[in-house]
Amino acid sequence: MNSFEFYNPVKIVFGKGKIAELPKFIAKDQRVLITYGGGSIKENGVYDQVFDALKGYTVFEFGGIEPNPKYETLMKAVALIRKEKIDFVLAVGGGSVIDGTKLIVAAVPFKGEPWDILSKKAPIVEALPFGAVLTLAATGSEMNSGAVITRNETKEKLAFGSPLLFPQFSILDPTTTFSLPSNQVANGIVDTFIHTTEQYLTYPVNAPIQDRTAEGILLTLIEEAPKAMASRNDYDVKANLMWSATMALNGLIGVGVPSDWATHMIGHELTAYHGLAHGVTLAIVLPSLLRTMIDEKQAKLAQMAERVWGITKGTEREKALAAIDKTEAFFQSLGVKTKLTEYGIGAENFAKIVTRFEERGWKGLGERRMVTPAKVLEILKASL
Amino acid sequence: MNSFEFYNPVKIVFGKGKIAELPKFIAKDQRVLITYGGGSIKENGVYDQVFDALKGYTVFEFGGIEPNPKYETLMKAVALIRKEKIDFVLAVGGGSVIDGTKLIVAAVPFKGEPWDILSKKAPIVEALPFGAVLTLAATGSEMNSGAVITRNETKEKLAFGSPLLFPQFSILDPTTTFSLPSNQVANGIVDTFIHTTEQYLTYPVNAPIQDRTAEGILLTLIEEAPKAMASRNDYDVKANLMWSATMALNGLIGVGVPSDWATHMIGHELTAYHGLAHGVTLAIVLPSLLRTMIDEKQAKLAQMAERVWGITKGTEREKALAAIDKTEAFFQSLGVKTKLTEYGIGAENFAKIVTRFEERGWKGLGERRMVTPAKVLEILKASL
Known part of the structure; x- marks a missing residue:
């Protein structure tokens, strides 16, 4: 830790x-x-x-x-x-x-x-x-x-x-939150999920309390999401989603562990240029980022595969890739699209986004500062 | 919740x-x-x-x-x-x-x-x-x-x-904490474990974040305890035990869920009359209390059996009983005895303890106030 x-x-x-x-x-x-x-x-x-x-x-x-x-x-x-x-x-x-x-x-x-x-x-x-x-x-x-x-x-x-x-x-x-339209509920679930993964899907530092608390949030979201999509007025479901969202970003799951936040940084640019909802940008960027940076994140992705998605078979790499697929499919199951082209957006602002990162002096994002401007471009292209 | x-x-x-x-x-x-x-x-x-x-x-x-x-x-x-x-x-x-x-x-x-x-x-x-x-x-x-x-x-x-x-x-x-004698480390692990179960082993109220955070603490203790007993100076092990202890009683796992604390109340009397260390009294009282109150706690005990102890077979009752046995064996594995007679203590103060609870007007302890003075006596007798 x-x-x-x-x-x-x-x-x-x-x-x-x-x-x-x-x-x-x-x-x-x-x-x-x-x-x-x-x-x-x-x-x-x-x-x-x-x-x-x-x-x-x-x-x-x-x-x-x-x-x-x-x-x-x-x-x-x-x-x-x-x-x-x-x-x-x-x-x-x-x-x-x-x-x-x-x-x-x-x-x-x-x-x-x-x-x-x-x-x-x-x-x-x-x-x-x-x-x-x-x-x-x-x-x-x-x-x-x-x-x-x-x-x-x-x-x-x-x-x-x-x-x-x-x-x-x-x-x-x-x-x-009973009266919220289902797309906002879905975006909120994605937002909470990715706040959690930003602090969890990095590299292991032997911090089991933080890991298990993060996994508890992810498992709760996965269990409660279909119920939330099926019914607006289930108090317990809405209460569990609300407390999940608060616990995901009150600092506790982030103590003593590395954090990433590159998905957020890239997502913010997609909101700034295209007006996409925050949760939507995260659902688009995360799967591509995880696949692009898999060498850095493989151990924690494999842990997520086992403990969150129940995937016990395969090599570490196979489990890691399966965890990404499961995560992307989870977002899609909520009606949240995970590709830019599904929102009619192409590569028109990619160069500007990369230039902006360079201008801000951000040589690299992420837990090891390895998401360079070149990697940002690669991630954006994979999100098309 | x-x-x-x-x-x-x-x-x-x-x-x-x-x-x-x-x-x-x-x-x-x-x-x-x-x-x-x-x-x-x-x-x-x-x-x-x-x-x-x-x-x-x-x-x-x-x-x-x-x-x-x-x-x-x-x-x-x-x-x-x-x-x-x-x-x-x-x-x-x-x-x-x-x-x-x-x-x-x-x-x-x-x-x-x-x-x-x-x-x-x-x-x-x-x-x-x-x-x-x-x-x-x-x-x-x-x-x-x-x-x-x-x-x-x-x-x-x-x-x-x-x-x-x-x-x-x-x-x-x-x-x-590197220099602590192993019995103090063991008592600390038991104390943390039972702070967690006091807020977890009650009855279900559909609070998955709290449940999973509590289970994360219990799993961490079970994993780290043998390492802590084997080596005094492992920084990560001692760090994980320290953060577990803090997280077990900073209020978070207790929000929105019932709590018990009867084990503590009875344990305090054993300390007051016999000078036993706090953690020791808890290890003595908890297994007897769980067996005595099993009807009240069966659902959560079975959940603990599955998620903490990996027991997936058997009826709910069988799983609940197995969880208690595993818990008691865990304390014993740390060198902490779980019976009063192992400390040379008999029933000599049981009547005084029960009378004292009655005098304080405590008609019943625990999450549903069902640990009556008569139940306290039953629990104490089972702890001999």
């Missing part, structure tokens, strides 16, 4: 009806801004539940945060907060709303152009406190301090984080 | 050489009291490492905290802290030192007789900040807010806890 630090002070409040407990977690005298997305929370009752719970508070609202939240949009919320002297922000939504809110609360006290937080890794020394009401099981943003933001103007999608950006609390009520 | 709240703000600093980083976590102007146990840290170099790291700080020390820490001893540390105006306490040791330190930091600002915190559940409204340097993988106290304290005068061993009693940080350097 490698050395590590772990710190995660997010209070998780999990279960049906927990939105009503919001006043336990926000002081009565706070001026609260509620941030949300495209308005689905108005249709599924979550908006009303939140406002009912916050009766007696001074509440403002800022809707319209997009999937892959846009810098330009978020800066409008920053202006509102400064104008109205907001004390506390409550993100109500999925990963995009929570990620966007992380940039908002960091930008409010930031001196200068907040985009520098992303493009120049400008340090965050202060942030407004915030909490979350989660309505989509996918990104894990509800229990970590990182976020990913897109800038329309430059077609960039960049990540940032700070220990000041943990939500003070996150309310996870699985019933808020 | 049941509803739950989870909160754990302990910063974990894990790895060889991390004690040297202490100044990163304690402000320079703090008056620091170092608490420790019987002095083994002076023999294995940990004491010197801590004092070297804290050069330039105003440091006091309080040694002599016993295994199963005694209230009477701890109150002497409270007096020292009040006299010397200590700001921060650093517990250096295993669970007993950390547990004892939790009572110390709660007692310092407490108005009245601090024993009320244990005997009358008097509320803790304030506590001195503290951190820990762990030297024994067992109790999990390094990443939770609970503790167990013994009072010589009344032969009582009672538990308490408060969200104010999380260590601010815990340094986990596996090399600090």
Whole structure:
């Protein structure tokens, strides 16, 4: 096991009806801004539940945060907060709303152009406190301090984080996800699955607790996915998917082990250039990346084959290849296509993506920095 | 899955050489009291490492905290802290030192007789900040807010806890456990194993993430235990045992699932009356408790048989019984005896233990409160 630090002070409040407990977690005298997305929370009752719970508070609202939240949009919320002297922000939504809110609360006290937080890794020394009401099981943003933001103007999608950006609390009520369309449920399952593999499919460092916890998440997703696709309103299924998503990216399965994240980095570019949903880009990139980098990942892939997919026969190489095939077939079983051409996308931006990686000075991505720009191109071509 | 709240703000600093980083976590102007146990840290170099790291700080020390820490001893540390105006306490040791330190930091600002915190559940409204340097993988106290304290005068061993009693940080350097005698390593493995089963061997509530994480801990212990018995200085083995112990009782495997803890409650009485080591009492009580309560626990025991012990044949009852036998044999394989008579202890205090449970108004222990005083007696008799 490698050395590590772990710190995660997010209070998780999990279960049906927990939105009503919001006043336990926000002081009565706070001026609260509620941030949300495209308005689905108005249709599924979550908006009303939140406002009912916050009766007696001074509440403002800022809707319209997009999937892959846009810098330009978020800066409008920053202006509102400064104008109205907001004390506390409550993100109500999925990963995009929570990620966007992380940039908002960091930008409010930031001196200068907040985009520098992303493009120049400008340090965050202060942030407004915030909490979350989660309505989509996918990104894990509800229990970590990182976020990913897109800038329309430059077609960039960049990540940032700070220990000041943990939500003070996150309310996870699985019933808020009952109304989700099945493609969003599927994308969330893929997202959770690949958050897990980014921290698991690297190389062995003798960390059995982390490995088995990661395998437990993968096995749970594989078991629960068909049930989730078959029925929208099964509380236990939605609860298990929600807790899987949170556990996949709260830092625990990543302690003391190498991590990859190259699938995410390449996927972000496909979102930036083509507007593909995050989960979709991951499902496209991962199988190609695993096949391209199989020499690096063979031992863990074979372990995944045995423990997750129940494949016990064959050489290590054969098991590793079978694990990749099973993984790709799993995504397809959820209705998520795994090839760019299936979305009508060709090689038109591959050169730009590779150039952009080179310009950023990224000589190599992945757990051993072996996903060079040349390998990125190879992976993208294999994803066509 | 049941509803739950989870909160754990302990910063974990894990790895060889991390004690040297202490100044990163304690402000320079703090008056620091170092608490420790019987002095083994002076023999294995940990004491010197801590004092070297804290050069330039105003440091006091309080040694002599016993295994199963005694209230009477701890109150002497409270007096020292009040006299010397200590700001921060650093517990250096295993669970007993950390547990004892939790009572110390709660007692310092407490108005009245601090024993009320244990005997009358008097509320803790304030506590001195503290951190820990762990030297024994067992109790999990390094990443939770609970503790167990013994009072010589009344032969009582009672538990308490408060969200104010999380260590601010815990340094986990596996090399600090290299010098442990093998019986302490074995007791630590048993302790970790049974912390896990207390939260796992109850009844199913459809919580696969929690189940699989618990099973991952049990499998890791079973794999690493023979290696730990064979070699003292295998870093990876000691690291995996240390992280297992922390993960078993940091709250995560217990979220959203029922928990038992009857084995602990009965075991505490055996320690209080006979001075048996904590892990030893658990190894004695658990097999008898599982056999006595098998009707309640059969489904999870059969799951454990399949997933942990690899037993796939037989009825559910047969698998459940086989899981108990395997568990008892595992403890014995570590040199830990599982019967009271093997320690020269008979039934002499059984009636007192049962009476004490009745006097405390505990009508029933365990996940369904079905371990009545009569069942406690039955379990104790089966442990002879």
